[in-house]
Amino acid sequence: MVAIWRCPVGFPDRIERTVRVNRPVERVWDAVTTAEGLGAWFGDNAEIDLSVGGTAKLTWKSGDAAELRIERIEPRTVFGYTWHIHGLPDHDPRRTYVEFTLTPDGDGTVVTVVETGFAQLEPAEHRGAFDGNTQGWAHELDELAAYLRV
Structure with a gap:
């Protein structure tokens, strides 16, 4: 597994x-777009309405929860959603956009995850959200890779 981090110079948004x-690709697509897949690596339980405008709901044993609003679907290629920004009050309408891109690579798949939208935050909000999600994606993509090895 190879991890590549890219961040523009200045106030990072990506x-x-x-x-x-x-x-x-078909197996990876199922892992990122089905309740069974998402509930196995991204949360402890998941529900999903896989349609543009639909939602996915993730819950964890810790009591944490997340709701994703599905924005883009290109079967077996792109899955994109928006979600609440970590650290902001629940009623805050600002969201970031997350996009998974799947690319066939021989007998495997290259998975690229990009999250954008952090530049809309004030510096204090930005630090917590950006740093938290940077660490979160490192952990979650490791979980995805481990789930797919089974």
Whole structure:
């Protein structure tokens, strides 16, 4: 597994991570777009309405929860959603956009995750959200790779 982090100079707005997994695109697509898949690596439980404008709801045993609003679907290629920004009050309408891109690579798949939208935050909000999600994506993509190895 190779991890690549890219961040523009200045006030970073973008988190990007790329991993290669030894599974076909169809298997990876199921891991990122089905309740069974998301509930196995991204949360402890998941529900999803896989349609543009639909939602996915993730819950964890800790009591944490997240709701994703699905914005883009290109079957077996791109899955994009917006979600609440970590550290902001629940009623705050600002969201970031997360996009998974799947690219066939021999007998495996290259998974690229990009999250944008952090530049809309004030410096104090930005630090917590950007740093938290940078660490979060490192952990979550490792979880995805481990789930797909099974």
